[in-house]
Amino acid sequence: MSGKVKARSSANSSDSATQTVNEKILRECHSLYIDPENGLVRIGEDLGLSLLAPRKKITVLLIGNHSAGKSSFINWYVEEHVQRTGVAIETQGFTFVTSGRKRESLTGNATLHLYPHFEPLRQIEGVIDYLTTEISTSKQKKFSLVTFVDTPGLVDGDMKYPFDVNDSIAWLGDLADLIFVFFDPIGQALCKRTLNIVERLNEKHAERIRFYLSKADEAGHESDRQRVMMQIVQELCKRPGLNKTGFDMPTIYVPSLNNKGSRCANQIEEVCKDVEKTINQTIQTTLNQLEKNCDQIALLVEDKLSQNDQQASANLKARLRGICYSMFGLLLPLLLLATFLISTSHQLLSSVLGESIVLTLTVYLGPLAKLWQKIPDSYTNHVIIGILCLAFIFLLIAKLFSRTKPTLSRKQKRNLLEVRDYVQNVVKSKKQTLYQEYLQQSVAEHDM
Ligand SMILES: Nc1nc2c(ncn2[C@@H]2O[C@H](COP(=O)(O)OP(=O)(O)O)[C@@H](O)[C@H]2O)c(=O)[nH]1
Ligand SMILES: [Mg+2]
Numbered sequence: 001m002s003g004k005v006k007a008r009s010s011a012n013s014s015d016s017a018t019q020t021v022n023e024k025i026l027r028e029c030h031s032l033y034i035d036p037e038n039g040l041v042r043i044g045e046d047l048g049l050s051l052l053a054p055r056k057k058i059t060v061l062l063i064g065n066h067s068a069g070k071s072s073f074i075n076w077y078v079e080e081h082v083q084r085t086g087v088a089i090e091t092q093g094f095t096f097v098t099s100g101r102k103r104e105s106l107t108g109n110a111t112l113h114l115y116p117h118f119e120p121l122r123q124i125e126g127v128i129d130y131l132t133t134e135i136s137t138s139k140q141k142k143f144s145l146v147t148f149v150d151t152p153g154l155v156d157g158d159m160k161y162p163f164d165v166n167d168s169i170a171w172l173g174d175l176a177d178l179i180f181v182f183f184d185p186i187g188q189a190l191c192k193r194t195l196n197i198v199e200r201l202n203e204k205h206a207e208r209i210r211f212y213l214s215k216a217d218e219a220g221h222e223s224d225r226q227r228v229m230m231q232i233v234q235e236l237c238k239r240p241g242l243n244k245t246g247f248d249m250p251t252i253y254v255p256s257l258n259n260k261g262s263r264c265a266n267q268i269e270e271v272c273k274d275v276e277k278t279i280n281q282t283i284q285t286t287l288n289q290l291e292k293n294c295d296q297i298a299l300l301v302e303d304k305l306s307q308n309d310q311q312a313s314a315n316l317k318a319r320l321r322g323i324c325y326s327m328f329g330l331l332l333p334l335l336l337l338a339t340f341l342i343s344t345s346h347q348l349l350s351s352v353l354g355e356s357i358v359l360t361l362t363v364y365l366g367p368l369a370k371l372w373q374k375i376p377d378s379y380t381n382h383v384i385i386g387i388l389c390l391a392f393i394f395l396l397i398a399k400l401f402s403r404t405k406p407t408l409s410r411k412q413k414r415n416l417l418e419v420r421d422y423v424q425n426v427v428k429s430k431k432q433t434l435y436q437e438y439l440q441q442s443v444a445e446h447d448m
Contacts, residue, residue: 029287
Protein backbone atom coordinates (compact mmCIF):
# COMPACT_ATOMS: atom_id res chain seq x y z
CA MET A 1 0.00 0.00 0.00
CA SER A 2 2.47 2.56 -0.97
CA GLY A 3 1.69 5.67 -2.84
CA LYS A 4 2.97 9.11 -3.11
CA VAL A 5 0.97 12.20 -3.56
CA LYS A 6 2.02 14.40 -6.35
CA ALA A 7 1.01 17.95 -6.02
CA ARG A 8 -1.47 18.26 -8.78
CA SER A 9 -1.38 21.36 -10.83
CA SER A 10 -4.98 21.97 -11.62
CA ALA A 11 -4.06 23.99 -14.66
CA ASN A 12 -2.46 21.04 -16.37
CA SER A 13 -2.25 22.21 -19.96
CA SER A 14 -2.75 18.80 -21.57
CA ASP A 15 -5.79 18.29 -19.39
CA SER A 16 -7.97 20.94 -20.88
CA ALA A 17 -7.05 19.97 -24.44
CA THR A 18 -7.68 16.30 -23.73
CA GLN A 19 -10.90 17.04 -22.08
CA THR A 20 -12.28 18.93 -24.98
CA VAL A 21 -11.44 16.10 -27.40
CA ASN A 22 -12.98 13.47 -25.12
CA GLU A 23 -15.94 15.64 -24.38
CA LYS A 24 -16.43 16.30 -28.04
CA ILE A 25 -16.27 12.60 -28.92
CA LEU A 26 -18.88 11.62 -26.38
CA ARG A 27 -21.06 14.57 -27.27
CA GLU A 28 -20.94 13.81 -30.98
CA CYS A 29 -21.61 10.12 -30.45
CA HIS A 30 -24.56 11.06 -28.31
CA SER A 31 -25.98 13.37 -30.93
CA LEU A 32 -25.51 10.75 -33.67
CA TYR A 33 -28.01 8.69 -31.71
CA ILE A 34 -30.54 11.23 -30.60
CA ASP A 35 -31.01 13.33 -33.72
CA PRO A 36 -34.78 13.33 -34.21
CA GLU A 37 -34.53 12.66 -37.94
CA ASN A 38 -31.28 10.88 -38.65
CA GLY A 39 -30.51 9.59 -35.18
CA LEU A 40 -29.64 5.93 -34.81
CA VAL A 41 -32.28 5.56 -32.10
CA ARG A 42 -34.94 6.72 -34.53
CA ILE A 43 -33.56 4.62 -37.40
CA GLY A 44 -33.36 1.57 -35.14
CA GLU A 45 -36.93 2.11 -34.00
CA ASP A 46 -38.16 1.92 -37.58
CA LEU A 47 -36.31 -1.36 -38.00
CA GLY A 48 -37.47 -2.85 -34.71
CA LEU A 49 -34.11 -2.39 -33.04
CA SER A 50 -34.15 -0.58 -29.74
CA LEU A 51 -30.98 1.38 -29.17
CA LEU A 52 -29.93 3.48 -26.24
CA ALA A 53 -28.07 6.69 -26.78
CA PRO A 54 -24.66 6.57 -25.12
CA ARG A 55 -24.11 8.86 -22.20
CA LYS A 56 -22.02 11.98 -22.41
CA LYS A 57 -20.46 11.45 -19.00
CA ILE A 58 -19.53 8.58 -16.78
CA THR A 59 -21.34 8.11 -13.51
CA VAL A 60 -19.52 7.47 -10.26
CA LEU A 61 -21.61 6.25 -7.37
CA LEU A 62 -20.23 6.85 -3.89
CA ILE A 63 -21.44 4.75 -1.02
CA GLY A 64 -20.26 4.21 2.50
CA ASN A 65 -21.00 4.77 6.12
CA HIS A 66 -22.28 7.97 7.54
CA SER A 67 -19.43 10.46 7.73
CA ALA A 68 -16.99 8.37 5.69
CA GLY A 69 -16.00 11.44 3.69
CA LYS A 70 -18.01 10.92 0.51
CA SER A 71 -19.24 14.47 0.20
CA SER A 72 -15.83 15.84 1.11
CA PHE A 73 -14.24 13.73 -1.61
CA ILE A 74 -16.64 15.17 -4.17
CA ASN A 75 -15.90 18.70 -3.03
CA TRP A 76 -12.19 17.97 -3.28
CA TYR A 77 -12.54 16.56 -6.81
CA VAL A 78 -14.71 19.40 -7.99
CA GLU A 79 -12.61 21.94 -6.11
CA GLU A 80 -15.73 23.70 -5.02
CA HIS A 81 -17.86 23.41 -1.93
CA VAL A 82 -20.83 21.85 -3.70
CA GLN A 83 -21.87 19.37 -1.05
CA ARG A 84 -22.40 20.14 2.58
CA THR A 85 -20.13 18.14 4.82
CA GLY A 86 -19.67 17.46 8.49
CA VAL A 87 -20.23 14.74 11.03
CA ALA A 88 -23.64 16.13 11.86
CA ILE A 89 -24.55 16.87 8.27
CA GLU A 90 -26.22 14.00 6.59
CA THR A 91 -26.69 13.90 2.86
CA GLN A 92 -30.40 13.16 3.00
CA GLY A 93 -31.05 11.62 -0.34
CA PHE A 94 -29.21 11.14 -3.57
CA THR A 95 -27.41 14.06 -5.08
CA PHE A 96 -26.13 14.10 -8.61
CA VAL A 97 -23.15 16.41 -8.82
CA THR A 98 -22.31 17.41 -12.34
CA SER A 99 -20.74 20.20 -14.33
CA GLY A 100 -22.71 22.68 -16.32
CA ARG A 101 -22.87 26.22 -17.53
CA LYS A 102 -24.17 27.78 -14.35
CA ARG A 103 -24.42 26.95 -10.70
CA GLU A 104 -27.85 25.54 -10.11
CA SER A 105 -29.77 23.06 -7.98
CA LEU A 106 -32.43 20.87 -9.54
CA THR A 107 -35.33 18.92 -8.10
CA GLY A 108 -35.98 15.21 -8.46
CA ASN A 109 -38.10 15.48 -11.58
CA ALA A 110 -35.63 17.77 -13.25
CA THR A 111 -32.86 15.36 -12.28
CA LEU A 112 -34.55 12.45 -14.00
CA HIS A 113 -35.20 14.68 -16.97
CA LEU A 114 -31.49 15.41 -17.13
CA TYR A 115 -30.61 11.74 -16.64
CA PRO A 116 -33.23 9.76 -18.55
CA HIS A 117 -31.18 6.62 -17.97
CA PHE A 118 -32.03 6.86 -14.31
CA GLU A 119 -35.77 6.86 -14.97
CA PRO A 120 -36.14 3.38 -13.33
CA LEU A 121 -35.49 5.06 -9.98
CA ARG A 122 -38.99 6.50 -10.19
CA GLN A 123 -40.32 3.03 -9.47
CA ILE A 124 -38.97 3.22 -5.95
CA GLU A 125 -41.59 4.88 -3.86
CA GLY A 126 -40.67 8.17 -2.30
CA VAL A 127 -37.21 8.45 -3.77
CA ILE A 128 -38.09 11.20 -6.22
CA ASP A 129 -38.49 13.70 -3.38
CA TYR A 130 -34.98 12.89 -2.26
CA LEU A 131 -33.24 13.31 -5.58
CA THR A 132 -31.39 16.50 -6.35
CA THR A 133 -28.83 17.68 -8.83
CA GLU A 134 -26.12 20.16 -8.05
CA ILE A 135 -24.69 21.74 -11.13
CA SER A 136 -21.27 23.29 -10.73
CA THR A 137 -19.35 25.29 -13.27
CA SER A 138 -16.10 23.66 -12.22
CA LYS A 139 -13.97 22.09 -14.93
CA GLN A 140 -11.35 20.75 -12.56
CA LYS A 141 -9.73 17.40 -13.19
CA LYS A 142 -12.08 15.39 -15.39
CA PHE A 143 -15.18 16.79 -13.81
CA SER A 144 -16.72 17.83 -17.11
CA LEU A 145 -16.94 14.12 -17.99
CA VAL A 146 -18.10 12.84 -14.63
CA THR A 147 -21.32 12.80 -12.69
CA PHE A 148 -20.91 11.91 -9.05
CA VAL A 149 -23.84 10.43 -7.19
CA ASP A 150 -23.61 11.19 -3.50
CA THR A 151 -25.68 8.89 -1.32
CA PRO A 152 -27.06 9.11 2.18
CA GLY A 153 -24.63 7.84 4.78
CA LEU A 154 -25.45 4.32 5.74
CA VAL A 155 -26.05 3.45 9.35
CA ASP A 156 -27.32 0.43 11.22
CA GLY A 157 -30.15 0.22 13.66
CA ASP A 158 -33.43 2.02 13.77
CA MET A 159 -32.58 4.65 11.25
CA LYS A 160 -35.59 5.00 9.01
CA TYR A 161 -35.04 6.12 5.47
CA PRO A 162 -38.00 7.71 3.74
CA PHE A 163 -37.51 5.30 0.79
CA ASP A 164 -35.98 1.91 0.19
CA VAL A 165 -32.35 2.87 0.38
CA ASN A 166 -31.01 -0.59 -0.46
CA ASP A 167 -33.08 -0.90 -3.61
CA SER A 168 -32.25 2.63 -4.68
CA ILE A 169 -28.53 2.02 -4.36
CA ALA A 170 -28.86 -1.28 -6.20
CA TRP A 171 -30.58 0.54 -9.08
CA LEU A 172 -27.98 3.27 -9.10
CA GLY A 173 -25.26 0.62 -9.09
CA ASP A 174 -26.79 -0.92 -12.20
CA LEU A 175 -26.43 2.39 -13.97
CA ALA A 176 -23.11 3.62 -12.64
CA ASP A 177 -19.79 3.10 -14.35
CA LEU A 178 -17.85 3.10 -11.12
CA ILE A 179 -18.89 2.38 -7.57
CA PHE A 180 -16.67 3.78 -4.85
CA VAL A 181 -17.08 2.26 -1.41
CA PHE A 182 -15.64 4.41 1.37
CA PHE A 183 -14.69 2.89 4.69
CA ASP A 184 -13.43 5.27 7.30
CA PRO A 185 -11.22 4.17 10.15
CA ILE A 186 -13.41 5.64 12.84
CA GLY A 187 -16.44 4.15 14.45
CA GLN A 188 -18.74 2.59 11.99
CA ALA A 189 -16.25 1.24 9.51
CA LEU A 190 -18.00 -2.08 9.55
CA CYS A 191 -21.58 -0.99 9.36
CA LYS A 192 -23.73 -3.96 8.46
CA ARG A 193 -25.94 -2.08 6.10
CA THR A 194 -22.95 -0.99 4.06
CA LEU A 195 -21.68 -4.55 3.91
CA ASN A 196 -25.08 -5.84 2.85
CA ILE A 197 -25.33 -3.33 0.06
CA VAL A 198 -21.76 -3.92 -1.05
CA GLU A 199 -22.43 -7.62 -1.16
CA ARG A 200 -25.53 -7.09 -3.23
CA LEU A 201 -23.74 -4.77 -5.68
CA ASN A 202 -20.80 -7.12 -5.88
CA GLU A 203 -23.00 -9.94 -7.18
CA LYS A 204 -23.66 -8.05 -10.39
CA HIS A 205 -20.96 -5.45 -10.72
CA ALA A 206 -17.80 -6.70 -9.06
CA GLU A 207 -15.66 -5.09 -11.77
CA ARG A 208 -17.04 -1.63 -11.11
CA ILE A 209 -16.48 -1.60 -7.38
CA ARG A 210 -13.47 0.06 -5.74
CA PHE A 211 -12.85 0.01 -2.03
CA TYR A 212 -11.08 2.86 -0.29
CA LEU A 213 -9.98 3.47 3.22
CA SER A 214 -11.04 7.10 3.48
CA LYS A 215 -9.95 9.69 6.01
CA ALA A 216 -6.77 7.66 6.26
CA ASP A 217 -5.04 10.57 7.95
CA GLU A 218 -7.23 9.92 10.96
CA ALA A 219 -6.20 6.32 11.28
CA GLY A 220 -3.19 7.08 13.39
CA HIS A 221 0.19 5.57 12.75
CA GLU A 222 1.05 3.21 9.94
CA SER A 223 0.57 0.17 12.23
CA ASP A 224 -2.88 1.37 13.31
CA ARG A 225 -3.86 1.92 9.75
CA GLN A 226 -2.74 -1.55 8.79
CA ARG A 227 -4.79 -2.96 11.65
CA VAL A 228 -7.90 -1.05 10.62
CA MET A 229 -7.50 -2.22 7.09
CA MET A 230 -7.01 -5.81 8.15
CA GLN A 231 -10.18 -5.59 10.17
CA ILE A 232 -12.18 -4.25 7.28
CA VAL A 233 -10.83 -6.82 4.87
CA GLN A 234 -11.54 -9.58 7.33
CA GLU A 235 -15.06 -8.36 7.79
CA LEU A 236 -15.56 -8.18 4.04
CA CYS A 237 -14.18 -11.68 3.56
CA LYS A 238 -16.67 -13.07 6.08
CA ARG A 239 -19.35 -12.37 3.50
CA PRO A 240 -19.64 -15.33 1.15
CA GLY A 241 -20.42 -13.02 -1.75
CA LEU A 242 -17.32 -10.95 -1.15
CA ASN A 243 -14.79 -13.58 -0.27
CA LYS A 244 -12.25 -12.93 -2.94
CA THR A 245 -8.53 -12.90 -2.62
CA GLY A 246 -6.42 -9.83 -2.98
CA PHE A 247 -8.58 -7.02 -1.72
CA ASP A 248 -7.15 -3.82 -2.95
CA MET A 249 -7.90 -0.93 -0.66
CA PRO A 250 -6.01 2.26 -1.34
CA THR A 251 -5.77 4.66 1.57
CA ILE A 252 -6.98 8.14 0.77
CA TYR A 253 -7.68 11.41 2.47
CA VAL A 254 -8.59 14.90 1.43
CA PRO A 255 -5.26 16.77 1.76
CA SER A 256 -6.77 20.02 3.00
CA LEU A 257 -8.68 18.22 5.78
CA ASN A 258 -5.56 16.63 7.17
CA ASN A 259 -5.46 18.80 10.27
CA LYS A 260 -3.29 16.45 12.30
CA GLY A 261 -0.46 16.79 9.86
CA SER A 262 -0.44 13.06 9.34
CA ARG A 263 2.20 12.01 6.84
CA CYS A 264 0.64 8.77 5.75
CA ALA A 265 0.50 7.73 2.15
CA ASN A 266 -2.31 9.31 0.22
CA GLN A 267 -3.45 7.40 -2.82
CA ILE A 268 -6.15 9.85 -3.74
CA GLU A 269 -4.44 10.38 -7.11
CA GLU A 270 -5.14 6.74 -7.86
CA VAL A 271 -8.81 7.53 -7.58
CA CYS A 272 -8.42 10.22 -10.22
CA LYS A 273 -6.50 7.84 -12.45
CA ASP A 274 -9.25 5.29 -12.10
CA VAL A 275 -11.80 7.86 -13.13
CA GLU A 276 -9.68 8.77 -16.16
CA LYS A 277 -9.24 5.14 -17.09
CA THR A 278 -12.97 4.57 -16.94
CA ILE A 279 -13.56 7.64 -19.10
CA ASN A 280 -11.13 6.29 -21.69
CA GLN A 281 -12.74 2.88 -21.63
CA THR A 282 -16.14 4.47 -21.98
CA ILE A 283 -15.01 6.40 -25.02
CA GLN A 284 -13.68 3.27 -26.64
CA THR A 285 -16.78 1.27 -25.79
CA THR A 286 -18.99 4.05 -27.06
CA LEU A 287 -17.14 4.23 -30.38
CA ASN A 288 -17.14 0.46 -30.77
CA GLN A 289 -20.80 0.33 -29.91
CA LEU A 290 -21.45 3.00 -32.53
CA GLU A 291 -19.82 0.87 -35.20
CA LYS A 292 -21.62 -2.24 -34.01
CA ASN A 293 -24.97 -0.47 -34.11
CA CYS A 294 -24.23 0.75 -37.65
CA ASP A 295 -23.54 -2.84 -38.69
CA GLN A 296 -26.71 -4.04 -37.01
CA ILE A 297 -28.73 -1.42 -38.82
CA ALA A 298 -27.11 -2.23 -42.18
CA LEU A 299 -27.81 -5.92 -41.63
CA LEU A 300 -31.43 -5.26 -40.76
CA VAL A 301 -31.80 -3.19 -43.92
CA GLU A 302 -30.28 -6.00 -46.01
CA ASP A 303 -32.63 -8.47 -44.36
CA LYS A 304 -35.61 -6.30 -44.99
CA LEU A 305 -34.69 -5.82 -48.64
CA SER A 306 -34.06 -9.48 -49.29
CA GLN A 307 -37.28 -10.40 -47.51
CA ASN A 308 -39.03 -7.90 -49.70
CA ASP A 309 -37.52 -9.48 -52.83
CA GLN A 310 -38.62 -12.89 -51.69
CA GLN A 311 -42.08 -11.59 -50.97
CA ALA A 312 -42.27 -9.98 -54.40
CA SER A 313 -41.44 -13.23 -56.16
CA ALA A 314 -43.81 -15.14 -53.87
CA ASN A 315 -46.50 -12.63 -54.79
CA LEU A 316 -45.81 -13.17 -58.48
CA LYS A 317 -46.10 -16.94 -58.10
CA ALA A 318 -49.29 -16.57 -56.10
CA ARG A 319 -50.79 -14.40 -58.80
CA LEU A 320 -49.88 -16.91 -61.54
CA ARG A 321 -51.31 -19.76 -59.50
CA GLY A 322 -54.45 -17.76 -58.95
CA ILE A 323 -54.84 -17.16 -62.65
CA CYS A 324 -54.44 -20.89 -63.41
CA TYR A 325 -57.03 -21.94 -60.88
CA SER A 326 -59.52 -19.34 -61.94
CA MET A 327 -59.12 -20.26 -65.58
CA PHE A 328 -59.81 -23.85 -64.68
CA GLY A 329 -62.75 -22.83 -62.59
CA LEU A 330 -64.22 -20.81 -65.46
CA LEU A 331 -63.43 -23.45 -68.08
CA LEU A 332 -65.36 -26.21 -66.31
CA PRO A 333 -68.80 -24.63 -66.59
CA LEU A 334 -68.02 -23.55 -70.16
CA LEU A 335 -67.09 -27.10 -71.10
CA LEU A 336 -70.19 -28.31 -69.43
CA LEU A 337 -72.32 -25.86 -71.32
CA ALA A 338 -70.68 -26.74 -74.64
CA THR A 339 -71.02 -30.48 -74.06
CA PHE A 340 -74.57 -30.01 -73.01
CA LEU A 341 -75.41 -27.92 -76.05
CA ILE A 342 -73.64 -30.24 -78.47
CA SER A 343 -75.48 -33.24 -77.25
CA THR A 344 -78.87 -31.58 -77.01
CA SER A 345 -79.19 -28.72 -79.44
CA HIS A 346 -76.70 -29.32 -82.24
CA GLN A 347 -78.84 -27.35 -84.71
CA LEU A 348 -79.09 -24.24 -82.60
CA LEU A 349 -75.37 -24.27 -81.96
CA SER A 350 -74.41 -24.45 -85.64
CA SER A 351 -76.70 -21.60 -86.48
CA VAL A 352 -75.13 -19.44 -83.82
CA LEU A 353 -71.46 -20.41 -84.08
CA GLY A 354 -71.27 -21.64 -87.66
CA GLU A 355 -70.92 -25.17 -88.97
CA SER A 356 -67.12 -25.40 -88.95
CA ILE A 357 -66.64 -24.33 -85.32
CA VAL A 358 -69.29 -26.73 -84.15
CA LEU A 359 -67.54 -29.46 -86.11
CA THR A 360 -64.22 -28.78 -84.41
CA LEU A 361 -65.95 -28.65 -81.05
CA THR A 362 -67.62 -31.95 -81.77
CA VAL A 363 -64.27 -33.52 -82.55
CA TYR A 364 -62.74 -32.31 -79.29
CA LEU A 365 -65.74 -32.66 -77.07
CA GLY A 366 -67.00 -35.83 -78.73
CA PRO A 367 -65.68 -38.14 -76.01
CA LEU A 368 -67.06 -35.89 -73.33
CA ALA A 369 -70.41 -35.74 -75.06
CA LYS A 370 -70.44 -39.51 -75.22
CA LEU A 371 -69.66 -39.68 -71.54
CA TRP A 372 -72.45 -37.23 -70.92
CA GLN A 373 -74.87 -39.37 -72.84
CA LYS A 374 -73.97 -42.35 -70.69
CA ILE A 375 -75.17 -40.55 -67.58
CA PRO A 376 -78.69 -41.64 -66.79
CA ASP A 377 -81.17 -38.82 -67.21
CA SER A 378 -82.18 -38.89 -63.58
CA TYR A 379 -78.58 -38.05 -62.59
CA THR A 380 -77.76 -35.25 -65.00
CA ASN A 381 -78.92 -32.57 -62.58
CA HIS A 382 -76.67 -33.93 -59.88
CA VAL A 383 -73.74 -34.01 -62.23
CA ILE A 384 -74.37 -30.45 -63.34
CA ILE A 385 -74.59 -29.26 -59.79
CA GLY A 386 -71.49 -31.26 -58.94
CA ILE A 387 -69.51 -29.70 -61.74
CA LEU A 388 -70.69 -26.23 -60.85
CA CYS A 389 -69.66 -26.82 -57.26
CA LEU A 390 -66.29 -28.00 -58.44
CA ALA A 391 -65.92 -24.86 -60.52
CA PHE A 392 -66.86 -22.79 -57.52
CA ILE A 393 -64.29 -24.59 -55.40
CA PHE A 394 -61.62 -23.91 -58.00
CA LEU A 395 -62.51 -20.26 -57.99
CA LEU A 396 -62.29 -20.23 -54.21
CA ILE A 397 -58.92 -21.94 -54.33
CA ALA A 398 -57.82 -19.42 -56.89
CA LYS A 399 -58.78 -16.61 -54.57
CA LEU A 400 -57.02 -18.27 -51.67
CA PHE A 401 -53.83 -18.99 -53.53
CA SER A 402 -53.54 -15.64 -55.15
CA ARG A 403 -53.32 -13.87 -51.82
CA THR A 404 -50.35 -11.54 -51.75
CA LYS A 405 -48.62 -9.66 -48.99
CA PRO A 406 -47.73 -6.00 -49.31
CA THR A 407 -44.23 -5.21 -50.47
CA LEU A 408 -42.18 -2.06 -50.14
CA SER A 409 -42.90 0.79 -52.39
CA ARG A 410 -40.15 2.19 -54.54
CA LYS A 411 -39.83 5.13 -52.19
CA GLN A 412 -39.58 2.93 -49.12
CA LYS A 413 -36.87 0.90 -50.80
CA ARG A 414 -34.95 4.01 -51.68
CA ASN A 415 -35.24 5.23 -48.10
CA LEU A 416 -33.88 1.96 -46.78
CA LEU A 417 -30.94 2.11 -49.13
CA GLU A 418 -30.29 5.65 -48.03
CA VAL A 419 -30.32 4.57 -44.41
CA ARG A 420 -27.81 1.83 -45.17
CA ASP A 421 -25.52 4.18 -47.00
CA TYR A 422 -25.83 6.73 -44.24
CA VAL A 423 -24.80 4.37 -41.45
CA GLN A 424 -22.19 2.52 -43.47
CA ASN A 425 -20.55 5.58 -44.96
CA VAL A 426 -21.38 8.72 -43.09
CA VAL A 427 -21.66 7.45 -39.51
CA LYS A 428 -18.85 4.94 -39.79
CA SER A 429 -16.42 7.40 -41.26
CA LYS A 430 -17.41 9.81 -38.52
CA LYS A 431 -16.58 7.09 -36.04
CA GLN A 432 -13.19 6.57 -37.71
CA THR A 433 -12.41 10.26 -37.50
CA LEU A 434 -13.40 10.40 -33.85
CA TYR A 435 -11.30 7.34 -33.14
CA GLN A 436 -8.31 8.93 -34.80
CA GLU A 437 -8.77 12.05 -32.74
CA TYR A 438 -9.04 9.97 -29.61
CA LEU A 439 -5.86 8.05 -30.40
CA GLN A 440 -3.92 11.14 -31.35
CA GLN A 441 -4.94 12.81 -28.16
CA SER A 442 -3.97 9.86 -25.99
CA VAL A 443 -0.61 9.56 -27.76
CA ALA A 444 -0.06 13.26 -27.15
CA GLU A 445 -1.01 12.72 -23.54
CA HIS A 446 1.61 10.01 -23.11
CA ASP A 447 4.25 12.17 -24.74
CA MET A 448 3.86 14.74 -22.03
N1 LIG B 1 -9.21 14.37 8.54
C1 LIG B 1 -10.07 14.17 7.56
N2 LIG B 1 -11.35 14.51 7.73
C2 LIG B 1 -12.22 14.28 6.73
C3 LIG B 1 -11.79 13.72 5.50
N3 LIG B 1 -12.86 13.61 4.68
C4 LIG B 1 -13.90 14.10 5.38
N4 LIG B 1 -13.54 14.49 6.60
C5 LIG B 1 -14.42 15.04 7.63
O1 LIG B 1 -15.35 14.05 8.01
C6 LIG B 1 -16.63 14.63 8.25
C7 LIG B 1 -17.67 13.94 7.40
O2 LIG B 1 -17.42 14.12 6.04
P1 LIG B 1 -18.51 14.07 4.93
O3 LIG B 1 -17.85 14.34 3.66
O4 LIG B 1 -19.66 14.92 5.31
O5 LIG B 1 -18.94 12.54 5.03
P2 LIG B 1 -20.13 11.79 4.28
O6 LIG B 1 -21.19 11.58 5.29
O7 LIG B 1 -19.56 10.49 3.84
O8 LIG B 1 -20.57 12.63 3.16
C8 LIG B 1 -16.48 16.09 7.92
O9 LIG B 1 -16.38 16.78 9.12
C9 LIG B 1 -15.22 16.20 7.13
O10 LIG B 1 -14.56 17.40 7.36
C10 LIG B 1 -10.42 13.37 5.36
O11 LIG B 1 -9.96 12.88 4.34
N5 LIG B 1 -9.60 13.63 6.42
MG1 LIG C 1 -22.42 13.41 2.78
